[in-house]
Amino acid sequence: MWFTAGLLMAGAVVGNAVLIGQMSGREPVLVLARDVAWGQPVSGDDVKTVDLPVEVGAFAVREVAQAGIVGQVAGRNLHAGDLLAPDDLAAQAVPGPGQWVLGLRLEPGRYPARGLAPNDPIAVHPAPDEGVSSGSGTQQSGQEFPARVVHVSPPDADGAITADVLIPESTAPAAVEAAVGGAQVSLLGPPQK
Template identity: 35%
Template sequence: MAIAPTDEQRSVRRLGRGKKPAEGEQGIETSDSVTPPPKMRRRPLLVAASVAAVCLGALLAVLAFTSMNSAQEVLAVRSTVHRGEVITRDDLMTVRVGVDPALKPLPASELNDVVGKRAAMDLTAGGLVTSEDVTSSVVPGKGMSVVGISLAPGAYPANGLKNGDAVRIVLTPGQQGQYTSGSTPTEIPATVVDVAAGGSGGQQVVDVLVPEGQAPDVAAMAATGKAALVLDSRER
């Protein structure tokens, strides 16, 4: 004879039916399977390359910052100025560069002081201007004279003359192959201070700097048209 369950037993059975079985319990299978997360593979070379790239970028940034802070505004040559020529404002420009401590270029603030002075040596376009490149000396100086000589082609070097060139003024023979005057020296050392075209026929007018006492002889040689210029070594 079956015994009817009590109300308490019925309540316990109802609770047991609604309870989900725990996952992993023996004899109970779960319908939903959980996929484990993939393992991340470490790549040492990639990590090292990333670190190196970051370090390199930081180094370049530091170098750029240092270069900008060490740059100075200095004077540079815009167009070539030959030795002895007057320096004009158009001949100069200001540039901002990182200057080697061994160099002593003039700062841009001295632009007005340099304009009007003369080039102590040939100033090449693009170069920096130093205090040794300019001079306040007036040409001609005391005890010196400037004489202009008109020279026909063949009486001066074909490769041209430049300001500052050391030359010799040579008295050329007359028609009979003799010098025109026994009292005039056959050659006089001089320095070129300016060169200009002398008109048609390829003539050039060359201003030369000579000692004051020899200026009359040079002028006499130039007046006769029997003078030539010999270019001596440009090596200093």
């Protein structure tokens, strides 16, 4: 009996020594406290501190750098509970130089059924002009242009959404035409290599 108690005490002492040794190899790093959409500024309330092993902390933003990340923007969609890595942040606000953010009201059936999310690459196809037809009898529409989703509103009573999209300034005429006359949006895949 005394022998068993002695073994248990020795095991506890060794276990505590290992735990203390592991804790001394930890450091405070930043983890997302809540979701932050691509292009949105990161605030101090968006992150929290957790202690992780030094090996894991090498890939994360350390707590001492928290003041420097406030005001930077999310370089991708950031999710609550994820480690905050330096590559997750960008200094450039959205829109940047030579860019516009334009709102497009999209009727049901004119955007993918899965919906749109911030940072989605899309192609915007201006709706055909119902009052103008070409010699072949088909309706003409404006020029298609690429864009990136910044923000999406919840559906309204008619099921329509408003998508704020980031566009290059050079596509502004086609984008304004799509905003005024309606548009169809296609979700794009990753670029081909």
